[in-house]
Amino acid sequence: MKIAQRVSYKRASPPLDIGLRVKEIKAEGGFVIDFGVGEPDFETPDDIKEAGIEAIKGGFTRYPPTAGFSDLRLAICRKLKEENGLDYVPEQVVVTCGAKHALYNIFQVLCEPGDEVIIPSPYWMSYPHMVRFAGATPVIIHTTVRSGFKLTARQFEEAITSKTRAVIINSPSNPTGAVYSRDELMRIAEIAVSRQIYIVSDEIYEKLVYDGLNYCSVAALGEEAYDFTITVNGFSKSHAMTGWRIGYLAAPREIAQAVTFLQGNSTSGACSISQKAAIAALKTDKKELKYMVNEFSRRRDYMVAELNKMEKISWLKPSGAFYVFCDISRSGLGSVDFSRQLFEQYRVAVFPGVVFGWDSHIRISFANSMDNIREGLSYIRNFLQGL
Ligand SMILES: Cc1ncc(COP(=O)(O)O)c(C=O)c1O
Numbered sequence: 339m340k341i342a343q344r345v346s347y348k349r350a351s352p353p354l355d356i357g358l359r360v361k362e363i364k365a366e367g368g369f370v371i372d373f374g375v376g377e378p379d380f381e382t383p384d385d386i387k388e389a390g391i392e393a394i395k396g397g398f399t400r401y402p403p404t405a406g407f408s409d410l411r412l413a414i415c416r417k418l419k420e421e422n423g424l425d426y427v428p429e430q431v432v433v434t435c436g437a438k439h440a441l442y443n444i445f446q447v448l449c450e451p452g453d454e455v456i457i458p459s460p461y462w463m464s465y466p467h468m469v470r471f472a473g474a475t476p477v478i479i480h481t482t483v484r485s486g487f488k489l490t491a492r493q494f495e496e497a498i499t500s501k502t503r504a505v506i507i508n509s510p511s512n513p514t515g516a517v518y519s520r521d522e523l524m525r526i527a528e529i530a531v532s533r534q535i536y537i538v539s540d541e542i543y544e545k546l547v548y549d550g551l552n553y554c555s556v557a558a559l560g561e562e563a564y565d566f567t568i569t570v571n572g573f574s575k576s577h578a579m580t581g582w583r584i585g586y587l588a589a590p591r592e593i594a595q596a597v598t599f600l601q602g603n604s605t606s607g608a609c610s611i612s613q614k615a616a617i618a619a620l621k622t623d624k625k626e627l628k629y630m631v632n633e634f635s636r637r638r639d640y641m642v643a644e645l646n647k648m649e650k651i652s653w654l655k656p657s658g659a660f661y662v663f664c665d666i667s668r669s670g671l672g673s674v675d676f677s678r679q680l681f682e683q684y685r686v687a688v689f690p691g692v693v694f695g696w697d698s699h700i701r702i703s704f705a706n707s708m709d710n711i712r713e714g715l716s717y718i719r720n721f722l723q724g725l
Contacts, residue, residue: 344471356677360687371714373702374687376512377580378660380633382615383626386577389618393611402607405598406433406586410613413620414586422544422555424569426588432597433616435608437542437572437585440597442468444538444568444587445504447596449474453503455538458489459695460663462512462540474503478695486654487514487663491525498529504536507556510543513694513701514663515656517547520554527556527563537567542585545576545627547658548635557588565590575659576627577619582612634660637704637711644715650722660705663691667698669725676700683724684717 356374363370393399405411411428418424434440441464449455451473457465459478466476479497481487494505507526509518518526530537539556547553557567572585585608587597601607641662642655650668666676673690677700680686691699702718704711 344473356681356687359681363685369685371684371686371706371710371717373706373714374689375703375705377705378575378578378630378634379705379707380578380630382578382582383619383622385622386579386615386618390582390611390615393614396614398610398614400610402610402613404602404607405594406431406607407610407613407617410617411586413617414588417620418555418569418588422541422569423558424555424564424588426569430591430594431586431588432594432601433608433613434572434585434587434597434601435605436574436583437540437570438464439583439605439608440570440572440585440587441465441538441540442471443597443600444570444589444593445469445472445474446600447593448472448536449503452501454499454501455503456489456494456497456505456535458487458493458506458508460487460511460513460691460699461506461695462508463693465506465508475501477502480695483654483665487511487516488518488522489526491522491529494526495529498533498535502533502535504538505530506538506540508540508542510547510656510658512543512659513661513689513691513699514654515659515661516654517551517657518554520552520559523554523556524559524563527559527566531562531566535566537563539567539569541569541571543575543659544571546631546634546660548631548638549657551657568593573616573619577622578630579612579615579619582609582615584608584612584616634704637706637708638662640708641702641704641711641715644712644719648719648722650725651718660703662702662704663694663696663699664702665698666691666700669722671725673697673700680718680721684721686714686717686721688718 411431449472453474454477455469469476557564568589573579653664673692677690689701
């Protein structure tokens with residue numbers, strides 16, 4: 339069958355078969371330790387769930403406004419002001435079906451065919467696809483371990499051409515957990531502003547930073563940076579709400595208007611019930627969220643301490659998100675073979691780095707119980723010893 343080129347499956351990531359097997363085994367009640375997960379293992383807090391139930395009972399079951407309920411957009415503006423130091427008005431905010439949808443919309447409204455979007459690698463695997471869906475070309479820039487997997491100002495400058503339309507900054511990063519400092523962001527923002535390039539700042543892991551690090555939003559760096567930044571965020575990771583599908587973007591008015599037009603003629607407004615739950619999320623008791631972050635931090639510390647005892651594997655300690663990106667090149671295996679063999683021998687699933695543009699690495703998620711982490715890591719140690 340002829341399928342349109344823009345969704346050509348040949349480009350799709352190859353190793354998703356492990357993910358499918360994990361789901362099947364879990365459904366059958368079989369044994370598997372899933373270090374591939376990309377979502378918190380915590381429940382959505384009760385007050386947020388209640389708000390969803392109340393929304394149904396209260397009749398919020400009809401089409402919501404395309405850009406989102408005004409009370410939610412206002413609450414998002416307040417959050418951005420209080421927590422990120424950003425001045426947005428509701429007309430600049432569009433609520434979307436997850437942050438993923440916000441990102442998709444952004445490239446659709448920013449890019450013409452032939453435009454280029456700079457993507458630092460390792461990258462979240464959906465970025466290049468989304469850029470291609472918009473007819474633009476992803477320009478992948480390989481970062482280094484030395485720079486902490488972060489795009490340097492120099493690399494950025496060298497990658498810019500007359501076709502460059504945007505750069506994606508994802509801090510904290512999936513898959514590396516790298517967090518950009520204010521200075522690092524400032525250097526990138528200065529270049530972007532001087533070359534009139536948009537910074538798409540994916541801040542979905544913003545709340546998950548460790549060691550008392552200060553989080554810095556790109557748009558907070560100054561007036562000019564603000565004008566060239568599109569801030570993307572959501573509730574999936576910060577409030578354990580992956581299934582509710584609520585994200586948002588905050589942008590210059592014209593971009594927000596264009597996204598609203600696109601959204602009005604594609605998905606319409608995001609789920610009305612989830613939007614009401616998201617309002618509750620912004621008011622939720624911060625203690626519960628703090629507990630989640632502390633717990634992730636404890637698991638991260640345990641995971642890196644255990645990995646430290648193993649041979650043929652090295653990593654950089656992540657400062658944020660819930661992944662450790664491990665160099666497995668000394669194992670002699672590529673990331674797909676490593677992941678497949680580990681899964682076949684021990685039923686431990688990890689994500690092969692090739693999907694993030696780094697075949698020398700695997701991604702291990704610590705969004706898992708301590709018991710699973712303990713047991714899974716012992717299998718990884720046995721696996722490495724057996725190679
Ligand atoms: C870096 C990054 N951005 C965006 C998303 C999308 O999140 P959402 O569930 O809000 O669509 C994810 C989800 O895994 C992610 O890892």
